[in-house]
Amino acid sequence: MKAEPIASGAGVGESPDPRIEARADTHLMRSLLVGIFVLMIVYALYFGRAFFMPVILAFLLALTLTPIVRFLRKHGVPDVVSASFLVLLSVCFVAIAGYLLSGPVIDLINNSSSIGLQLTERLDQLRRPFERIMEISHQLEGLMATSQDAGVQRVALAPSGILSQAADNLLSAATSITIVFVLSLFLLASGTMFYEKIIQSFASLSEKKRALRVVYDVEREISYYLLTVSVINAGLGTVTGLGLWALGMPNPLVWGAAAALLNFLPYVGPLITITLITIIALISFDTIPYALLAPAFVLLCVIIEGQFVTPMAVGRRLEINAVAIFIAIAFWSWLWGFIGALMAVPLLVVIKVFCDHFDGLSHVGNFLAAQHMAVIEEDDTTDTGPAKG
Known part of the structure; x- marks a missing residue:
């Protein structure tokens, strides 16, 4: 009795469909190209940060101020006038804030070593269970200092090198700040130019309407979010500064500005702010319970902002x-x-x-x-x- 032939395409040893293999190869090649493209973008952003950083900052600043420009446009104020006023106001705010904060911040940096010593002495009553560990640590520090004095060569930059490096950093920072404000001015003053360019890029009327609707929705939501969060953080910094001033905290303006700025970093920023305020409060006040009132107040402000204010506003x-x-x-x-x-x-x-x-x-x-x-x-x-x- 002869075995019946196996029908074509139903056998176990059937060869795979060439079209399936071609699609798989195409998908793999596309994935590899996307991966290479992402790596190239990261590479460009890292080595071109001197260019990309101020440009992206300018776009974020322009998006933050766009709702105000749009509101003034509805009330008859030209975009050029409102953009110039807002950018000039931003420049004045940054300049005044930098001038007021530069002195206290420089003093904190210069006194960082003494702050560390005062904090160590202040917490001496809380570290009794760890006295043995501290003794070992001091012994190790003594050994390291002895070895450094004995055989380690210390390298110091020449004063001229330090001055030239500081001048280069100052010039680079000034250039970046100028790019941020000038580019944001052009973006705000351009009005509906980008919308017109987008409309001109599509052929059919339906595609133009869809593209314009998507771009306008994205721009509106992002600008509203950035402006709202900026206002909320400014309010948080103001309340924090006033509360710390009422408690007698030194340099409340610095800590209010730090709370507002670092709050752009969720979770991480408030933790840094509370830690720094705790350190300064411990060395500034006589009793530890009263010193802990400052970080407790900041923690309360952060909780109210994060759990109630921002979710309700955004x-x-x-x-x-x-x-x-x-x-x-x-x-x-x-x-x-x-x-x-x-x-x-x-x-x-x-x-x-x-x-x-x-x-x-x-x-x-x-x-x-x-x-x-x-x-x-x-x-x-x-x-x-x-x-x-």
Whole structure:
């Protein structure tokens, strides 16, 4: 009895479809190209930070001030006039703040060693259980100092080298600040020019309307978020400074400005502020319980701002999950230092809002969203789904 031939395409040893292999190769090649492109962007941002940093700061500043320009435009004020006034006001604010804060900040930096000694003496009554560890630490410090004095050569920069390096850094900072304010002025004064360019880039009327709607929504949401968060942080800094002044804290203006600036770093910034205020309070007040009132007040302000004020003003839809925030802060601080860390969350919000407006990038926006937002979206999808018979 002869075996029946196996039907074509149904055998175990059937060769794979060439079209499937071609699609798999194409997908792999596309993934590799995307990875290479991302690495090239990171490489360019790292080595071109002297150019990209002020440019991105200018765009963020322009987006922050755009709602004010739009409001004044509705009341008959030309964009050029409102933009010039707002940028000039920003320059004056930065200059006055820098002048008022420079003296106390320089004093804190110069007195950092004495602050450390005073803090050590102040906490002497709290470190009795660790006296043995401290003795070992002092012995190790003595050994290290002896070895340094005996055989380690200390390298010092010549005064001329220090002066030239300081001059270069000052010139670079002045150039970056000038680029930020001048470019933000041009962006604010341009009005609807970018919208007109976007409309001209598409052929059909439906595509023009869709592109204009997406760009306008993204710009409106981001500008509203940045302006609202900036106002909230300024209010937090004002309340913090006044409260610390009432408690008798030295340099309350510095700590109010630090609270406002560092609050752009969620979780990390307030922790740094509370730690610094705790250190200064411990060496400034006579009793430890009274010294702890200052950081406790700052902690109360941060909790009220983070749990009530910002969610009510900004809304839950623009909240970012904590993991994405920490990754963004770590990445941008590695890339551009402290300025990059301050821009991390605003840039993350920009990316999330942009991804939410495009179906192909919606999964990225969903990943960046807070956990409760993802649950709400899933519940809405379930409730609005087709009813089963």
